[in-house]
Amino acid sequence: xxxxxxxxxxxxxAQQLVKPLLHISHFSPIPxxxxxxxxxxxxxxxxxxxNACKVFDDTCPHRLALLSEGRIDQWDKLQCVYHGWxxxxxxxxxxxxxxxxxxxxxxxxxxxxxxxISLAYVHAFKKSCAKVYPSxxxxxxxxxxxxxx
Numbered sequence: 001x002x003x004x005x006x007x008x009x010x011x012x013x014a015q016q017l018v019k020p021l022l023h024i025s026h027f028s029p030i031p032x033x034x035x036x037x038x039x040x041x042x043x044x045x046x047x048x049x050x051n052a053c054k055v056f057d058d059t060c061p062h063r064l065a066l067l068s069e070g071r072i073d074q075w076d077k078l079q080c081v082y083h084g085w086x087x088x089x090x091x092x093x094x095x096x097x098x099x100x101x102x103x104x105x106x107x108x109x110x111x112x113x114x115x116x117i118s119l120a121y122v123h124a125f126k127k128s129c130a131k132v133y134p135s136x137x138x139x140x141x142x143x144x145x146x147x148x149x
Contacts, residue, residue, distance in 0.1 A: 018136065018143035024053070025140075032078065034058060034068035037144055042133060043068040044142060047089035048076040053142045054089050057131035061085070061093065067130065078130075085128070093128035 019037055026033060027046040035042050041058040043066075056078070058068050065082035073079040077086040077094055086095040134145035 016145050017147040018145050021142045021144055023140055024137060024142060031072040032068050032070060034066070042144070043078070045072065045078055050089045052089065053135050053137055055133040055135040055144050056087070056091060061128050061130055087130050091130040091132040096128070
């Protein structure tokens with residue numbers, strides 16, 4: 001008599017509830033993509049610095065402009081089209097073009113595309129960060145992590 005027990009269904013390991021979004025080939029022609037996922041407006045983009053897909057709320061923390069209308073800048077950061085705020089893969093704002101120099105914090109990064117300049121500005125306030133949703137790639141399908149079971 002066969003048992004109905006299946007080890008993968010009764011594992012004590014943490015499981016994730018994920019929502020498939022798109023195939024990674026969509027990032028080739030278009031760097032940022034708008035999606036509505038379960039009523040949430042999100043922007044999906046490929047962070048080449050971390051070699052990972054990122055899913056953010058589709059609103060810039062500055063003036064709520066649509067991040068999906070933005071672009072990927074020369075440092076592979078998501079840049080808002082409205083005022084140019086640049087966000088890294090963690091949602092942290094790393095550059096605000098309009099901020100006065102005394103409101104900026106220096107940090108060193110490797111920049112090869114701008115004549116070996118080695119300094120850039122980073123904005124340190126938490127309110128300047130984007131809301132990030134956890135994501136993963138499984139079998140070349142980008143998935144948004146909705147919950148841990």
